[in-house]
Amino acid sequence: MILSLVVPTYNEKENIGQLIERIISLRTLIPSELFIVVVDDNSPDGTADVVKRLMTKYDNIRLIQRGAPNGLGSAYMDGFSYSFDNLGADYVGEMDADFQHPPETIPSMWEASNKGNDVVLASRYIEGGSSRGLSSSRKLVSKGANALTRAFLRIPVKDATTGFRIISARAAKGLFGYAVSAKGYAFQVESLYLYKKLGMSFSEVPFSFETRKSGETKLNFKEIYRFALTTIKTGVFGLKKRKGEDKDDERSDANFSRFGTTGEEESIGAVPQV
Numbered sequence: 159m160i161l162s163l164v165v166p167t168y169n170e171k172e173n174i175g176q177l178i179e180r181i182i183s184l185r186t187l188i189p190s191e192l193f194i195v196v197v198d199d200n201s202p203d204g205t206a207d208v209v210k211r212l213m214t215k216y217d218n219i220r221l222i223q224r225g226a227p228n229g230l231g232s233a234y235m236d237g238f239s240y241s242f243d244n245l246g247a248d249y250v251g252e253m254d255a256d257f258q259h260p261p262e263t264i265p266s267m268w269e270a271s272n273k274g275n276d277v278v279l280a281s282r283y284i285e286g287g288s289s290r291g292l293s294s295s296r297k298l299v300s301k302g303a304n305a306l307t308r309a310f311l312r313i314p315v316k317d318a319t320t321g322f323r324i325i326s327a328r329a330a331k332g333l334f335g336y337a338v339s340a341k342g343y344a345f346q347v348e349s350l351y352l353y354k355k356l357g358m359s360f361s362e363v364p365f366s367f368e369t370r371k372s373g374e375t376k377l378n379f380k381e382i383y384r385f386a387l388t389t390i391k392t393g394v395f396g397l398k399k400r401k402g403e404d405k406d407d408e409r410s411d412a413n414f415s416r417f418g419t420t421g422e423e424e425s426i427g428a429v430p431q432v
């Protein structure tokens with residue numbers, strides 16, 4: 159089984175090297191071929207140089223370099239696309255570069271994946287999990303985002319906004335057929351919504367969300383606003399199938415030009431819930 163962990167980075171020079179070393183030290187606990195795919199958006203701090211240096215030491219690291227910050231969603235989509243096309247991945251993983259997602263949780267996530275779960279979420283909000291790395295204001299945002307997601311998208315999990323995940327190829331490949339958000343954190347709930355509509359199985363394993371080790375957050379008010387709007391829109395209108403190069407479609411701003419298109423226009427799950 160091939161697992162490809164995708165790690166988006168923007169100015170994570172202080173974190174990414176240590177993170178890669180720590181993931182690699184767990185290799186024997188993850189009985190599979192493991193790749194780490196870093197998607198860097200031309201970080202001015204030289205994050206990519208750290209990754210390049212480690213690529214001379216380890217043969218299972220890949221680096222996708224993009225021209226400018228282009229959002230979390232599109233970074234994951236590009237990382238997934240690369241993992242399927244070039245590495246033959248059976249599973250893809252999502253994690254932050256800043257140690258908020260402790261690599262030591264990966265083995266228990268991997269175990270849950272191997273029990274046949276398509277979507278394995280590392281969860282702060284089940285027994286054994288915690289969000290101690292979040293400030294009280296960020297806790298409020300996180301709880302609010304989860305409440306909004308529950309109300310509008312009805313996804314059967316406790317932590318719908320977690321960014322620490324392992325997804326089966328059959329689930330993640332479903333994303334390429336739909337107009338999911340290219341930008342930002344909204345991708346996380348839209349993708350879960352789609353997995354639910356595609357009938358995928360879910361599982362949550364507990365983890366402790368830690369404080370960012372170094373560097374600065376990329377979460378801002380604009381992101382929170384976009385997240386809320388996208389969650390509500392998705393709950394009400396569902397997700398559109400991708401229909402090619404429609405420049406007027408606000409959601410086709412996705413930088414997914416090399417992904418397949420369906421030519422169809424119907425939505426999935428377009429059931430008004432409010």
Ligand SMILES: Nc1nc2c(ncn2[C@@H]2O[C@H](COP(=O)(O)OP(=O)(O)OP(=O)(O)O)[C@@H](O)[C@H]2O)c(=O)[nH]1
Nearest residue numbers: 166167168197199227228229233254255370375376
């Ligand atoms: N390639 C790429 N990576 C990004 C972009 N935005 C965020 N990231 C990375 O995505 C991960 C999550 O971003 P964070 O800023 O840590 O978001 P967060 O965890 O919600 O915020 P903090 O709690 O403050 O860390 C980090 O590894 C970032 O470097 C982007 O536009 N492009």
Ligand SMILES: [Mg+2]
Nearest residue numbers: 254256258370
């Ligand atoms: Mg973070």
